[in-house]
Amino acid sequence: MGEDDRHGFDRRSVLKAAGAVGATVSLGGVTVATPGREPGPKEDEIVVGTNDGVSIKRARATIESTIPNDAAVVHENDVLDYAAVKLSDDSAGAMRTVIDQLERQPDVAYAERNETWHAFAEEPNDPRFSDQYAPQLVNAPTAWDTEMGSMDVTIAVIDTGADYTHPDISDRFGENKGYDFVDGDGDPAPVGGRMHGTHVSGCAAATTGNNEGVAGISNCHLISGRVLGPNGGSVTDIADGIQWAADQGADIINLSLGGGGGSETGRSAINYAYNNGTLPIAAAGNDGGPVSYPAAYQNCLAVSAIDESENLASFSNRGPEINVASPGVDVLSSVPDGGYDTASGTSMASPVAAGVAALGKSAHPDLSAQELWDKLEETAVDIGLPEDHQGSGRVDAANIVEGGGGECSGETETTTESGYLAWWNDREDYTYATTTDSPCGIDIELEGPGSFANYDLYVTYDGRTPTTGDYDDRSAGSGPDEAISGSLSGTTDVGVLVHAAEGWGNYDLTITEQGQS
Structure with a gap:
């Protein structure tokens, strides 16, 4: 509910x-x-x-x-x-x-x-980059044309505490900044300059459009629960923080923490939040192994980390519990005392996904926690990774804010093309012009010649000719068959590239356009 x-x-x-x-x-x-x-x-x-x-x-x-x-x-x-x-x-x-x-x-x-x-280890890189890639990779700028994020939507960051005075996130906090479960007081500021919770907060909701620092994914409301001290935190402190966040009315709880095996106390807290209308989103873990807890709990949405090229990060945990993938390598965000730095980890991927979910909740405020979970998965983009690496795919902000409830089931138009790729790195380019009155979605399916070939599919939504390095969506698995489903918002041209990564032979390309009913 x-x-x-x-x-x-x-x-x-x-x-x-x-x-x-x-x-x-x-x-x-x-x-x-x-x-x-x-x-x-x-x-x-x-x-x-x-x-x-x-x-x-x-x-x-x-x-x-x-x-x-x-x-x-x-x-x-x-x-x-x-x-x-x-x-x-x-x-x-x-x-x-x-x-x-x-x-x-x-x-x-x-x-x-x-x-x-423990907070999953952040890995600060060289001095700050002159640009970000995470918001662009999840198509946040396109989403911002429709929805910047609402202060009626609350993300609770359960972490090491956040520097709520930071000029790039201070506007996201209200009068109630949060609670410190480590020291038992009402000030959730980080102790000892720890950057983790401040960086995580900025990934989800550093203020966009304020001429300051970086752009977070959403301009939504933040509250901070400090549950981790210098040496980590107990399951009870974390469980208390999760329960508190749900009771505060948080729509989303970000948990960039975890470790060890499952805990019944942790499970109980996650279930409490989920059953009270709050969506828990958690980092999968950073040791390349199975998905860690709390991400592995049934009622917690698990996020793996990808890099700028949409490859699974080498450190990212993986497994059947993964629901979505999100940028988590060299992510630029806020750090205490007004600074900025890059960090890598599923700790960064989780709040980027939480920010996308918050945009979805802002655009569709009547969504329940489970409906928001479903919408985050349904609008994710298949980037060609195995399911236990990417779940439903890479989160997409533009997709999640479109449409009243994700329905796009009116008029349809189907076009088919056939072609032949003769050698490795051969390619064919197409431009598809939409024809329905109100285009809202497109499905593109590529059927290649056989198991000996590896064909990939690249798509743009503004008509430009895609390349293997410049595209909006891609499906690049290890076989001949690929598929992409994307959202459209009005009349546009769609660019399509069929590329031979390996092998040769005939292929069939099917494009199905959906219009609003």
Whole structure:
């Protein structure tokens, strides 16, 4: 559901009211800044979650009677219904014994270590580039002709904290800047000059058109939840931050963090956000392995990283959980104290995708979290990578803002052409002129000669002749058959290039144009 219908009011009105009175009002059932509880990683703690219908307050007596005498409940969240237990003996054997004893109790659904997650490592490059490529690659400038982004759409950045005074993102924050779950106060500014959360915030929503610095993907509203300290952060702090962001009325939560295996506490927080109308979007991870958590959770949209040439970044994690791909190599964005720098990681790819989703929500405000998820995937562009690398494809801002709800099912026109490529690097160029009254979409299918050939397809939407280095969309897999689906906005010429990367032979090209009904 897109709005919080449980109490009969619009979530955005709640957000504005919470911002007016300060962040502490919105923390709900979270107990923060427990005396004696150190910020950051808490690897001497066990997290205990209750069964459905059992509140953590009701189960607390059972928990306290089960744990050792020198252990203590030091934190609880009575919205997600879990408690954190601190042990004096945090050896693996002692932890396992207490976990086993807790999981035998009738009110307890799970017990697990309070794992540590980290911001995925940013990789600052040389001094700032004179230009950006991420907004251009996802067709944000075309989208901005229709939608720049609305302050009624909120992106919560759950990270290391953001420098909300930075001149390129300060206008994106309202009175309520966010909350610091590491130190337990209302100031989510980064500590020690850490750039991660500020860079991530700028990727999603550095102000465009203000004659300052860089252009983010959307001019939407930001709030910051600081959940990571210098050494990472605990699952409980992160879960609290996710729950808080959903309760704040965030439309999208960006999570450029993760690590380790799945956590029931993390899963519970992601499900809470999703079930309350907030779309969690997370970085896939940076070690080239399987998709990390929280991105791997079922109700969290997972983003892989590509470079300027739309190749999968060497560091990007991959797997069947990947939903979309997004620019994540040498991405230029804001850093603390008014600066700018490039960084690489799925940490950058995730907020670029979140910014595209925010543009989609701005253009189509009635979309639910699941409908926004679906629209982000449906409007993504196939860039010829395996599905476990790109999911549905590279996010596309121009596509997601077009059309009232993504419907483009009126008049159609189909054109077919046949040709022959004689050798490696041979090519044929076409210009297709739209013919329907209100062109809104185009499907281009290439059927090549056989498995011995590798043909690629390149497309432009302004009539210019595409090349292998200058195009708007491409489909460049390892076989003879390729397909591209794109959005159109009015009468235009479409340029098409059929290119032989390998092999030779006949091909058939089918172009189907859709018009608005």
